[in-house]
Amino acid sequence: MASDHEESDAELDENYYTFLNLPRDATAEQINTAYRKQSRMFHPDKHLDPDSKKKAEIMFNRTKRAYEVLSDPQQRAIYDSVGEKGLHTGGWKILHRTKTPDEIREEYERLAEAAAERRLQQRTNPRGNITINVNATEIFAPYDDSEMPRVEIGSMSIAQSIEAPITRKDMIIMSGNLYSSNGNGSGGFVIAGRRLLNKGWLELCAGAGNGFLLGLKGGRTLSQKLTLNGGTNLNFREQGVIPALFSTLAVQLDNHTMGSLTLNAGSQSSMSTQIDHSKETYSLSSSVVIGTPHIYFGLSYTRKMMENELKLKLAAKVGTFGFMGEYGVEKKVSKYSSVTATVSIGVPSGVILKFKILRSNQSYVFPIHLSDEIVPAAVFYASVTPVIAWFFIKKTVMDPMVAERKTIEVERTKRQNEQRLSTRRQEASAAVHLMQATYKRIMTEEMARKGLIVTRAIYGCTAEGGSQFLPEQSLDVTVPIQCMVKDGTLQLHDSSKSDLPGFYDPSIGDDKILRIEYTYQSEFKVINVKDNEALRLPLP
Template sequence: MAMAAPEEEPTRDLYALLHLSPDASDEDIRKAYRHWAQVYHPDKYLDQQMKDIATENFQRIRDAYEILSDEQKRQIYDLYGMEGLTSGLELGPKLSKPEEIKEELERLRRRKEEEKFFSHSRPAGSVFANLSVPQFLEGGGIMRGMAMTSEVQTQLSKRNLASFGGNLAVTGRSGSGAATAVLRHQASSVASIEFMATAGLRSIIGVQATRQISRHSTATSGLAISLRDGSINLSNAWTRQLSEHAVGNIQLVLGGESGISVGWQREDEKSSATGEIKFGTGFFGASARYIRHFSSKSHGRIAGRVGSTALEFEVGGGRRISELSTVRMIYTIGIQGISWRFELHRAGQKLIVPVLLSANLDAWFAASTLLIPSSLYFILKSYVLKPYYKRREKRKALEKVESQSAQVREAREAAKRAQKLLEVVSNRKRQKQLDRDGLVITKALYGNKNIIRGGDQISEVSDDVTSQILDVTVPLNFLVTDSGQLKLHEGIKKSGIMGFCDPCPGEPKQLLVEYTYNGQNYKVLVDDYAELTIPQYAHSV
């Protein structure tokens, strides 16, 4: 059974409408148009209601024919669907070869993507608010310090990117700040160079070059000069892909703060882990972190740091509360005391609030500050948050169904009107096949995959929107050839076939067909984009 076509590929509704293969020839398209025009041409009907139905569907057939019979329009449709035809993708008159048309379409598509990309800058920023409970209890303010960082990136051209940023920190009555500008030039597909300048207490200018030296390895070299004392720092870093999910890196720095560090990162769908060891002339340290994703929305983490200036352990977790927002709470214990850290991440913005609970290490206090919030969270999650999110998701699902119901109802009515005009010819073909003991479609249902699989229990299909299935027996009998065969082409969504519609947008769909041939009963179930060719002995029941 064929797999469903990817969602990003253009739909093939026009091919389905004319019952054509995507590689149909011009002659096939003309024959299909004449065939459908004989059924749906308005002049064939005297009754005004039937004439109106025929006019509506004949217009669809004529529009499909005009697009597929025009070589350039067909090229655009095959690559980008109807959106490509309606979004201003126009080709010059000098293009004649399919390769030239495709190249021009790709150029236009890239230009539109670049225009969209360049029209947006990418801002990012962080706000840190350091709070201290011991300081507050001693009569001082609860605010221990604040810090802010901000950065905005903008694409100057296809190869050039500029970023501008700054930071400001205040602790007690002292403060500091700096401004940074970076220009990045993509020299080639494997090499780039960056120029950097920082103004503040430590004014620095620097340059950094990066090059991919093999399929799995990248090297970076940098030079930074301090404008205050003229000191120079040299840095070299090497990164290598160790496996499908793991990366290792080594960095060497020579200068006022010489040192070497070795790091490792691993990430897959369920977890990520990092580790680093670094040492230099006046410091040493090691750190590790592990994050486990419990679901698409929640995760837990543990981390530890040890070195000449730090000794701490942290444990915590986070949850995605919306498409762009994530909240985290982290418990930290170390030589500087016991603290909580609250984080709110939204798009590129962060709000981080560390709260120092105690500067002293007390076992009972440490256990309480870890267990009490954890217990409260699990109680809230079980009895408040989880029921709330379930109700919200259910409400959103109902709202989605309600918003689509009018659209689905209109599509079902249009499909029924199209079937009404097919009915006479369909019944005639059906009777002809019955007389010769040929191919007769006895039942055909199209719609929600889960409902279709229980098709044996469906005795009558309701026209109500909530049924999520459509009876398509009439159009399939119409499509049976005089030789007693029926073929639905692969890669074409079946909702575009004349007399069909999409009865459940966004849901996976299947087609169930029960038929008789030579007095035998057959049954087949196919996916939405799969090919169907009947009769076949393999379908016998």
């Protein structure tokens, strides 16, 4: 699944606003005006010779496509929220004017997820977790001051599962786990067959480990806001059969809030209720658990700092076991990877520093038990160590990896879009060819009024620290720029110039500039603008 998303994300998106030289908040009248202006240059009926007519058909089709999307409220709402890829996703319902961009993005993510699940029907979907518990309590409470404190692995657990679809509705799930602590180990293996039903699913499983296991699970969507999951297990052991029942009722309370009620009956029975409230900038979760061996209340808060791809987390639990407070941070380091560091302080657990690395569906967890009691020194070092470690790893490992990954991604994007870039180059050449008549007309008008005359315009990359353009990474755009002049005025908006008619991206992933040499009222001037910088000429 990751590779599929990476490939689609690497494809070049077409900016319809830039192609029509419009701002993102363009009115219907502005869209119609831009469409009519561009149609006059590119309409096939305006060109007589076969070669020009063929080129005009290509450019007019792009113009018409951009107009169709931006003039249709539903398509424009989808395009504004999730880009061109949203227009290629099926299953959209009629979008009303009350739909917000966030709601549109949520709908797209749902549709994209459904499409990804369909693509995964012939693939396996591995999931795994490795947890290594480290006992480092002797650092802050040594048994013998004359010896080095011992740091040892207290326990280790490994869990892995693989989903193997065999038809569009049937799937086999194989999972296993191993656990080792103080020289003693245990493990188990479970194989299950799942069938997708009209509004739910049904699963039959069998396993071995601590006795033979036989289970039946299922789930059903009762309504648009109500979902029920449940099942039963029979564990056959030497001392007899141990049954277990479990069920979860989930309710969508509002657009941002989900509630659930879970019942477990077996060797350890419990009843729990949980409410999760999530918005773009934060999430809040509360839970109450009543059962054996403990009763407790839990509350957690997560602050989402989207611009830094960072999450700050606070959590607390209090109950018959004692109390525990937790604080930490989660940092996204790549599209499918994140690292988390949390400090847990409680009674009787003491101080625990936990690191977690998440890569796609694989997680690696390292809880480090620093002290059995709340020792100020343990709390201090548990809080400071992740910060120091992060800055060290970031400078020595992460930054070089990001730079290398960016280079690889640019090269991969170039390869994947090689054919599309070739098409863009041909379209840019065709556009310049079709603009000649318009170019001569505008030049004549501007020269007559001593208006805005573009003598030379170059778009692309310059040599590092210099002003000279690299020939293989730049193109002459004098004709397209002059053709965008109207009544002595040129206006470009704050988006990449590579989607303007007559332009293409000569160097994907690199910073580019647009240099325009022009005369206005017989005065010669030169201006450089960044690729995503807005421009209006003549300058005040």
